[in-house]
Amino acid sequence: MSMTKEMAQQHLKDPAVFCCRRQKGLVISEADLEDPDIFDDMEEAGLLKLSDDGLTVEQVLGSTLTKDVEALTPITKDVLDHVHEVSTEDKKAPAASAEPSVPAETAKTVPQASIDNGVLHIHIDQAEKLSGFTLDIPLPKGPGLPPVSAAGPASAASAAAPTGKKKVIRTLVKKHMKITDVVIGDETKIENGTITIDGSIVEKAVKEDPLCKSLALDVIKPDQRHVYTNTIMDVCPIATKVEGELGEGVTKVADGVVFMLTGVDEDGVQVHEFGSSEGYLDEKMYFGHPGCADKNDIIIRCHAVIARKSGMTRPGPFAAHKCEDYIIQAVRDQLKKYDGEVVREELCEDCRREGNPRVVLVKEIMGQGAMHDNVICPTEPCGVKGGQKNVDCGNVPIMLTPNQVRDGSIHALTCIGPATKEMTRHYIREPLVEGLAADPELDLIGVVFVGSPQVNDEKMWVSERLGTLLETLDIDGCIITTEGFGNNHIDFIQHIGQAGKRGIPVVGVSFCAYQGQLVVGNKYATAMVEENMDAGGFENNIAGCSCVTPEVAARAIQMLKNKMAGVEVKPAPKKWNNAVINANNDLLGLSETVLVDSGTLH
Numbered sequence: 066m067s068m069t070k071e072m073a074q075q076h077l078k079d080p081a082v083f084c085c086r087r088q089k090g091l092v093i094s095e096a097d098l099e100d101p102d103i104f105d106d107m108e109e110a111g112l113l114k115l116s117d118d119g120l121t122v123e124q125v126l127g128s129t130l131t132k133d134v135e136a137l138t139p140i141t142k143d144v145l146d147h148v149h150e151v152s153t154e155d156k157k158a159p160a161a162s163a164e165p166s167v168p169a170e171t172a173k174t175v176p177q178a179s180i181d182n183g184v185l186h187i188h189i190d191q192a193e194k195l196s197g198f199t200l201d202i203p204l205p206k207g208p209g210l211p212p213v214s215a216a217g218p219a220s221a222a223s224a225a226a227p228t229g230k231k232k233v234i235r236t237l238v239k240k241h242m243k244i245t246d247v248v249i250g251d252e253t254k255i256e257n258g259t260i261t262i263d264g265s266i267v268e269k270a271v272k273e274d275p276l277c278k279s280l281a282l283d284v285i286k287p288d289q290r291h292v293y294t295n296t297i298m299d300v301c302p303i304a305t306k307v308e309g310e311l312g313e314g315v316t317k318v319a320d321g322v323v324f325m326l327t328g329v330d331e332d333g334v335q336v337h338e339f340g341s342s343e344g345y346l347d348e349k350m351y352f353g354h355p356g357c358a359d360k361n362d363i364i365i366r367c368h369a370v371i372a373r374k375s376g377m378t379r380p381g382p383f384a385a386h387k388c389e390d391y392i393i394q395a396v397r398d399q400l401k402k403y404d405g406e407v408v409r410e411e412l413c414e415d416c417r418r419e420g421n422p423r424v425v426l427v428k429e430i431m432g433q434g435a436m437h438d439n440v441i442c443p444t445e446p447c448g449v450k451g452g453q454k455n456v457d458c459g460n461v462p463i464m465l466t467p468n469q470v471r472d473g474s475i476h477a478l479t480c481i482g483p484a485t486k487e488m489t490r491h492y493i494r495e496p497l498v499e500g501l502a503a504d505p506e507l508d509l510i511g512v513v514f515v516g517s518p519q520v521n522d523e524k525m526w527v528s529e530r531l532g533t534l535l536e537t538l539d540i541d542g543c544i545i546t547t548e549g550f551g552n553n554h555i556d557f558i559q560h561i562g563q564a565g566k567r568g569i570p571v572v573g574v575s576f577c578a579y580q581g582q583l584v585v586g587n588k589y590a591t592a593m594v595e596e597n598m599d600a601g602g603f604e605n606n607i608a609g610c611s612c613v614t615p616e617v618a619a620r621a622i623q624m625l626k627n628k629m630a631g632v633e634v635k636p637a638p639k640k641w642n643n644a645v646i647n648a649n650n651d652l653l654g655l656s657e658t659v660l661v662d663s664g665t666l667h
Contacts, residue, residue, distance in 0.1 A: 077121065077123040079122055081140040082104070085097070089132055090130065118141050125148070128148065129146040231417075235313045236313065236413065237313055240318065240407050243405060248261050250264065253398075260365075266392055267282060267392070273387050274380075277371055282366065285363070291347045293346075295328060296337045297325060297349065297350060297488075297608040299389075299477055304317065304318040304445070305446065312465075312472050318446075320408045323362050325364045328376075329371075331371070331372060337480050337483070349606070351598070354614060355609070356487055382478060413502070422629050424508065424509055424540060424544070425538060426498060426509070428512060431481060432516025432517050433552065437480075437481070439516075442465075458516075460518050460523070462531045464534075465511060472493070479549075482606070485549045485581075485610075491613075497617075513535075515527060524555055542571065544622070545557065545561055546613060550604075554581070554584065574593075580603045592624050597643075619655055623653060
């Protein structure tokens with residue numbers, strides 16, 4: 066594909082290669098040159114071999130060809146009448162200094178900056194033909210100035226940036242109740258840190274939906290995880306309201322225990338969509354990630370058998386979740402009145418910080434029908450009853466407060482690829498919500514949940530509604546995430562375009578890596594953050610592996626700050642390489658990303 070004049074200006078330092086056969090006497094223009102963005106793919110396919118003595122785009126433009134040259138041939142000086150000389154200082158940096166490739170991410174640095182008594186201090190250690198200088202600029206008074214932000218949270222800019230006046234709208238207290246044991250017995254109760262569940266409750270729970278044919282309960286202790294499990298449909302915390310509604314008041318959360326839902330149909334077919342996580346549990350869950358059980362958690366496994374051939378329909382998987390929720394509710398009822406040890410109290414605040422950049426988090430969730438659905442705003446935290454499914458709501462954008470999300474306003478029904486699935490537990494402790502809400506430099510307006518329809522026309526319609534919402538909120542920036550990959554990447558890129566064309570700085574967060582490389586894009590998708598945690602860049606069927614983590618959230622938040630501050634974001638190279646993620650983590654003082662081989666946890 067030949068280049069336009071605009072493209073050529075972006076690639077002046079890149080190798081010059083003819084896109085088609087060219088004949089002697091041609092005056093070389095941009096239209097004669099191949100787009101350097103596809104060189105990696107061409108080299109991998111054996112279609113192109115770059116030459117060490119090849120010239121750059123700026124060296125050949127306007128030169129006359131002295132010989133016939135075939136397509137995909139690097140241009141060298143022996144085929145030109147003259148070469149435009151380029152000074153040594155202007156030549157392209159060695160390849161070793163360039164960042165390794167990744168389809169969604171690139172590291173940034175800015176000059177050292179700080180704010181003191183209304184004066185912006187900028188210090189540059191080294192500049193062209195200068196040994197360094199400091200510039201002090203008086204700042205205008207008044208709210209609304211975005212904070213100057215350097216590459217990491219410990220930078221002078223981040224430390225000294227003014228914070229907006231904090232106004233608390235509502236508070237939520239989550240009391241984490243210590244649970245030390247779980248047993249299956251003759252009644253459901255909580256005493257002295259032990260949850261006892263009536264074993265016969267499954268007979269009542271299965272009657273909640275005729276598509277659920279049977280249920281079975283067992284308990285998996287932390288040292289007993291090398292056991293076979295059917296596909297993991299969900300991990301759900303035990304949480305209940307004791308005061309107020311979702312997003313306010315007091316919620317009790319059972320600490321040290323979670324429910325895990327697994328399922329097959331009557332023919333033994335796993336209830337899954339793109340990949341299944343059946344296998345040995347210790348190899349099929351990424352323990353410690355936001356949506357998963359933690360290292361020392363007790364797991365209450367609820368195994369459902371649903372009607373034959375109902376696994377790929379909306380009602381089938383929902384029946385399993387609905388019947389499991391009946392059992393969890395019985396435990397919730399006991400948790401409400403349990404006065405045991407409180408491990409910690411978590412104070413969550415919905416607040417505004419006037420004068421800080423106004424931002425929103427947009428979370429694209431599955432809404433393509435079949436098993437792609439979620440329950441929004443149930444009566445109980447992480448529950449099912451009382452909530453509405455986003456598919457039934459037309460997948461239109463729905464705004465929640467940060468506290469509502471942190472209080473379990475989303476129950477995940479989706480059965481997409483296990484590694485990229487954000488399970489119910491993920492939402493109640495979503496790292497991006499936690500990070501944005503706690504950041505004193507930002508004013509988090511809210512969290513928008515938008516479904517991903519199946520039909521392309523519906524995707525565009527829903528995305529346009531999101532764009533209108535973002536515009537009317539008058540925000541200064543947004544982060545857009547999506548779980549999974551493939552079909553929903555169409556919506557994902559469209560959402561980024563809706564924000565971008567309105568002049569809203571936007572950062573995208575998704576699993577891409579090798580298997581999920583974006584098949585669509587637009588000019589606004591310039592700041593992208595990768596979630597992948599698989600060594601090969603694949604959906605590896607390990608539940609909860611490649612989702613938003615605290616490290617992913619930190620990178621996304623810092624990138625958004627840089628975008629809003631006008632910091633240049635370098636285009637990411639085409640090929641995924643985890644070294645880029647590690648480099649960005651280093652800039653932010655985070656630990657390196659731990660990659661796992663498919664099927665093996667380290």
